Amino acid sequence: MSHDNPRQEQEIKYSEGLEQGLYEELLPEIQKLPTIEVAEILMELSEEGFLEVFPLFTREQQAQIFSDLGFDLQYLLFDHLDPWQFAGIFEEVLSEVRADFFQEISREEQIQLLPYLIKSVRKDVIELSKYPPETAGGIMSTDFATVLESMSTTEAIAKVRSDAPSKKMVYYIYVVDNNMAMKGFITLKDLIMAEPHQKVGDILKSEFVYAGIEDDRETVAMQIEKYDLVAIPVLNQKNQLVGIVTHDEAIEIMRAEHVEDMEQFMGLAKSDEEADYLDDPVKKHYSKRIIWLASLAVLSVFSGIIVQQYEDMLAQVLILTLFMPMMTATGGNTGSQAATVVITALSVGQITLKNWLQIIFKESRVGMLLGMSLGVLTYINVLIIGSQSEAPLDYTLFYVAMVVGIAMTIQVFSATLIGACLPLFVKRLGGDPTVAASPAITTFVDITGLIIYFGTATLFFTII
Amino acid sequence: MSHDNPRQEQEIKYSEGLEQGLYEELLPEIQKLPTIEVAEILMELSEEGFLEVFPLFTREQQAQIFSDLGFDLQYLLFDHLDPWQFAGIFEEVLSEVRADFFQEISREEQIQLLPYLIKSVRKDVIELSKYPPETAGGIMSTDFATVLESMSTTEAIAKVRSDAPSKKMVYYIYVVDNNMAMKGFITLKDLIMAEPHQKVGDILKSEFVYAGIEDDRETVAMQIEKYDLVAIPVLNQKNQLVGIVTHDEAIEIMRAEHVEDMEQFMGLAKSDEEADYLDDPVKKHYSKRIIWLASLAVLSVFSGIIVQQYEDMLAQVLILTLFMPMMTATGGNTGSQAATVVITALSVGQITLKNWLQIIFKESRVGMLLGMSLGVLTYINVLIIGSQSEAPLDYTLFYVAMVVGIAMTIQVFSATLIGACLPLFVKRLGGDPTVAASPAITTFVDITGLIIYFGTATLFFTII
Numbered sequence: 001m002s003h004d005n006p007r008q009e010q011e012i013k014y015s016e017g018l019e020q021g022l023y024e025e026l027l028p029e030i031q032k033l034p035t036i037e038v039a040e041i042l043m044e045l046s047e048e049g050f051l052e053v054f055p056l057f058t059r060e061q062q063a064q065i066f067s068d069l070g071f072d073l074q075y076l077l078f079d080h081l082d083p084w085q086f087a088g089i090f091e092e093v094l095s096e097v098r099a100d101f102f103q104e105i106s107r108e109e110q111i112q113l114l115p116y117l118i119k120s121v122r123k124d125v126i127e128l129s130k131y132p133p134e135t136a137g138g139i140m141s142t143d144f145a146t147v148l149e150s151m152s153t154t155e156a157i158a159k160v161r162s163d164a165p166s167k168k169m170v171y172y173i174y175v176v177d178n179n180m181a182m183k184g185f186i187t188l189k190d191l192i193m194a195e196p197h198q199k200v201g202d203i204l205k206s207e208f209v210y211a212g213i214e215d216d217r218e219t220v221a222m223q224i225e226k227y228d229l230v231a232i233p234v235l236n237q238k239n240q241l242v243g244i245v246t247h248d249e250a251i252e253i254m255r256a257e258h259v260e261d262m263e264q265f266m267g268l269a270k271s272d273e274e275a276d277y278l279d280d281p282v283k284k285h286y287s288k289r290i291i292w293l294a295s296l297a298v299l300s301v302f303s304g305i306i307v308q309q310y311e312d313m314l315a316q317v318l319i320l321t322l323f324m325p326m327m328t329a330t331g332g333n334t335g336s337q338a339a340t341v342v343i344t345a346l347s348v349g350q351i352t353l354k355n356w357l358q359i360i361f362k363e364s365r366v367g368m369l370l371g372m373s374l375g376v377l378t379y380i381n382v383l384i385i386g387s388q389s390e391a392p393l394d395y396t397l398f399y400v401a402m403v404v405g406i407a408m409t410i411q412v413f414s415a416t417l418i419g420a421c422l423p424l425f426v427k428r429l430g431g432d433p434t435v436a437a438s439p440a441i442t443t444f445v446d447i448t449g450l451i452i453y454f455g456t457a458t459l460f461f462t463i464i
Numbered sequence: 465m466s467h468d469n470p471r472q473e474q475e476i477k478y479s480e481g482l483e484q485g486l487y488e489e490l491l492p493e494i495q496k497l498p499t500i501e502v503a504e505i506l507m508e509l510s511e512e513g514f515l516e517v518f519p520l521f522t523r524e525q526q527a528q529i530f531s532d533l534g535f536d537l538q539y540l541l542f543d544h545l546d547p548w549q550f551a552g553i554f555e556e557v558l559s560e561v562r563a564d565f566f567q568e569i570s571r572e573e574q575i576q577l578l579p580y581l582i583k584s585v586r587k588d589v590i591e592l593s594k595y596p597p598e599t600a601g602g603i604m605s606t607d608f609a610t611v612l613e614s615m616s617t618t619e620a621i622a623k624v625r626s627d628a629p630s631k632k633m634v635y636y637i638y639v640v641d642n643n644m645a646m647k648g649f650i651t652l653k654d655l656i657m658a659e660p661h662q663k664v665g666d667i668l669k670s671e672f673v674y675a676g677i678e679d680d681r682e683t684v685a686m687q688i689e690k691y692d693l694v695a696i697p698v699l700n701q702k703n704q705l706v707g708i709v710t711h712d713e714a715i716e717i718m719r720a721e722h723v724e725d726m727e728q729f730m731g732l733a734k735s736d737e738e739a740d741y742l743d744d745p746v747k748k749h750y751s752k753r754i755i756w757l758a759s760l761a762v763l764s765v766f767s768g769i770i771v772q773q774y775e776d777m778l779a780q781v782l783i784l785t786l787f788m789p790m791m792t793a794t795g796g797n798t799g800s801q802a803a804t805v806v807i808t809a810l811s812v813g814q815i816t817l818k819n820w821l822q823i824i825f826k827e828s829r830v831g832m833l834l835g836m837s838l839g840v841l842t843y844i845n846v847l848i849i850g851s852q853s854e855a856p857l858d859y860t861l862f863y864v865a866m867v868v869g870i871a872m873t874i875q876v877f878s879a880t881l882i883g884a885c886l887p888l889f890v891k892r893l894g895g896d897p898t899v900a901a902s903p904a905i906t907t908f909v910d911i912t913g914l915i916i917y918f919g920t921a922t923l924f925f926t927i928i
C-alpha cells in the first residue's frame with residue numbers, strides 16, 4: 001500500500017503531539033480521521049494522557065472510539081469516568097460491543113453499571129450477554145432497522161430516517177409483523193428506487209437467508225460469504241428477528257478461524273484468552289506448546305521399542321542405520337502433505353465424508369506415483385552415501401540400495417494413505433479434522449515407517 | 465445451520481425436476497430463490513438441460529446467474545447462445561465478472577465477442593482486463609455511483625436513482641469533480657438523513673481510505689477489514705476514481721489466501737489454475753506434491769552422511785540407534801511449532817521484523833523451558849526402553865539416559881530458535897515467511913539434531 005506508511009507515521013506524530021498537550025492544534029485534524037485511526041492514536045498515549053484526551057471528543061465520537069479500543073482501555077474508562085458519563089457513552093456504543101464489554105467485567109461490576117443505563121439499553125445488554133460467543137447470538141448486533149409490510153415506501157423512509165441515527169446498519173431494512181416475526185427484507189436501494197405510492201409489501205423480498213440464534217459463528221460467516229450479504233438476520237426459535245450479523249463481523253470470524261486452524265495444525269493448545277505474541281509471558285507460551293510436544297515425545301517411545309526389536313539385525317547390517325532418518329522424514333513430509341490437501345479440500349467444501357472412497361482411490365494412485373519416484377531417488381541416494389560405508393557381509397551395495405528403495409516406496413505409499421485417511425477418520429468421529437495434522441501424522445508415520453523399513457529389511461536380508 | 469440441509473435437499477429436488485422437464489411447476493418457485501442457489505441448481509443439470517433451462521429466466525436473472533456460474537458453464541453459454549443474445553446478457557453482468565471471463569477466453573474469442581458489445585461495455589471490459597488479477601485493479605468493479613460536490617442532496621438522490629439500476633453498490637456514493645478526481649464520499653444513509661436544502665459538499669466525508677490501482681489484493685482486503693468498509697475506492701496515479709473493491713471480494717481474497725497459506729505451509733507447489741480436489745487428475749496432484757518431497761529427500765542425504773561419520777561409535781554403543789527417531793521427531797515438532805507461532809504472529813501483525821531481538825529473547829526462554837522438560841521426559845523414556853536392551857560396555861543405563869536427555873535438551877532449544885528465526889530470515893530476504901514452515905524446518909532440524917545427538921554422545925562417551 002503506497003499510502004499506509006505515511007498514515008502510520010502521521011499517527012505517531014499525532015500521538016506524540018497529544019502527549020505534549022498540543023490539543024488545540026491537533027484535535028481538529030484528528031477528529032476528521034476514521035475512528036479506528038483515532039483509537040490507534042489514543043492507544044499510544046500514557047494512561048493519564050488517554051484519560052485527558054478522550055473526553056475532548058464529542059459523545060458520538062467517544063462511542064465510536066470506544067468500539068475500536070481494546071478491553072484494557074475500555075475498562076480504564078469504566079474505572080475512571082464518572083458513572084453517569086460512562087453510561088452516557090456506553091448507551092451510544094454498538095450493541096455487540098456493549099455486550100462483549102459487559103461479558104468481560106465481573107459480576108459485581110455488572111451490577112454496579114446497570115442502574116446507570118436507560119431501561120432499553122439495560123435490557124439489550126443483559127439479553128445479548130446471554131449467548132455463548134461462538135454462536136450467532138453471541139456475535140449479533142441489535143442495531144437494525146425494521147418496517148411493517150403495510151407501510152407505504154414514503155412512510156418506510158420516514159421510519160428509517162427517524163430510526164437510523166441510532167442504527168449502524170440501514171442498508172438492509174427488515175420487514176416484520178407486530179410480533180417481530182420476520183416477513184422478508186428490502187434494501188435501502190429498493191426503497192430509494194421505489195415509487196412513492198408503492199407499499200413495502202410490493203417490493204418485499206420474501207425469500208431470504210437467515211441464521212438461527214444458536215448456529216455456529218463459522219457457519220454464519222460462511223453464509224454471509226456464500227450469499228454476498230452485507231448482513232444476515234438472526235432469528236430465534238419463534239422466527240422472531242432478534243439481531244443481525246454484519247459483513248465485518250464475518251471477516252473477523254474468518255480471520256480468527258484462520259489463526260486457530262494454523263495453530264491447531266501445529267499442535268498448539270487452544271486458549272480462551274486472546275493471544276498476543278509479545279505481551280504473553282514466557283510461561284503462557286510454554287504451557288501452550290508443551291502439551292502436544294510432551295504427548296508426542298511419549299508416543300515416540302514406540303519408535304524406540306521398534307528399533308529395539310531389530311537391534312541384532314542392525315548390529316550385523318549397520319549400514320541400515322544411515323537411512324533411518326531419511327525414511328522417517330520423507331514419510332512425515334508425505335503424510336503431512338496428503339493431510340493438508342484433504343483438510344483444505346474439506347474446509348473449502350470441495351469434498352465431504354461421502355467421497356471417502358474416491359479420496360482413497362485418488363490418494364492410492366498419487367501415493368503410488370510418489371512412492372515410485374521417491375523409491376528411485378532413494379536408490380540413488382543410498383548408492384552415493386553407501387559408497388563411503390562398509391557394505392555388509394554377503395550383500396552388494398546395489399542390493400542394499402534396492403531394499404531401502406523398496407522400503408521407501410512402501411513407506412511413501414502408506415504415509416500418503418495415512419495422511420489422507422486420518423483427517424477423514426477424525427471427522428467421522430465428530431472431531432475437527434485439523435487435529436489430525438502435521439505433528440500427529442508425523443509421529444504416526446515415523447512408527448509405521450520404521451516397521452516397514454525393518455520389515456522389508458528382514459525379508460530381504462534373511463531370505464538370501 | 466439448522467436450515468442448510470433442507471435447502472440443499474430442495475436444490476437437488478429442483479435439479480431433478482428440471483431435468484425431467486417440469487419447467488412450468490418449478491420455475492416460478494426457483495425464480496424466487498437467491499441467484500447463487502439458482503446457479504447451484506443449474507450446475508447439477510446436464511449440458512442439454514442447462515442450455516434449455518437457462519434462457520427461461522429474465523435477462524436480469526440470467527446476468528446474475530451468470531456471475532455465480534463457474535467458467536465452464538459461462539463458456540458453454542458463450543459457445544452455444546446466439547452472439548447477440550450472449551452479448552445482451554454479458555452487458556448486464558457485474559463488471560468484475562465480465563473482466564474475469566474476458567481474461568479467461570482466448571484472444572480469438574475476445575475479438576469475436578467484442579463487436580457485439582455496446583461501446584461503453586466494450587471499453588470497460590478492455591480496461592478492466594488490463595490489470596493483473598492479484599492487484600486492486602484486477603479485482604475492482606466499475607459498478608459504482610458518483611455525484612458532484614455542488615449538487616443538492618435532492619439532486620444527488622435523483623442521480624443515484626437514475627444510475628442505480630445498473631450499479632450494484634450504492635451504499636457508498638462517491639463525490640468526484642468533473643475530471644473524476646475523488647473528493648470524498650457520502651453514504652446512502654447520509655443522503656437519506658440529510659435535509660433537502662443541504663448540498664452534497666455539506667455532508668461530504670473528505671477524509672477517506674482508498675487503494676491504489678497497483679496495490680496488492682491482500683492489502684486491499686486488510687484495509688476493508690480494518691476500517692469495516694462495505695467497499696473501498698480504487699484510485700489511479702492521477703487520483704481519479706477508477707473502481708471499487710467490495711466487502712464480498714475481500715472475503716473471497718481472505719479465503720483464497722488462507723488456502724494458499726495452508727498449502728504453502730505443507731510444501732505444495734503453487735499453481736495458477738484453481739484447484740479442485742476431485743476434478744483434478746492424479747497427474748496434477750502428483751506434480752503439485754513431488755517437487756518439495758523430492759527436494760527434501762535429496763536434502764536428507766545429509767542426515768545419512770552425518771550418521772555415517774559416527775558409524776564406528778554406533779557399532780560400539782548400538783543402544784544410541786534406538787533414540788535417533790525420537791531425537792529427530794521431537795526436534796521437528798518443536799521447530800514447526802515455533803515457526804507456526806512466529807508466522808501467525810507476523811501475519812496478523814502482532815510482530816514485525818523490528819522485533820527480532822525480542823522474539824529471539826522470548827524464544828530462547830521458551831526453548832529453554834521446553835528443552836528441560838523434554839530432556840527429563842527423555843531421560844525417563846530411555847530408562848524404560850533401555851532396560852530391555854543390552855547396556856554398552858563400561859556405561860550404566862543411567863549414564864546413557866543422562867547423555868540422551870542432555871542431547872534432547874540442546875536439540876529442543878536449538879530447534880525452537882531455528883523454527884522462530886528461519887521465517888524471520890526468509891522475510892528479511894524479501895520472501896514469504898510461510899515457505900519456512902513445517903517441511904523445511906523438519907528437514908533442517910533433523911540434520912542439526914543428528915549433529916547435536918552424536919556430538920553430545922562423542923563428548924560423553926569418549927571422555928570417560
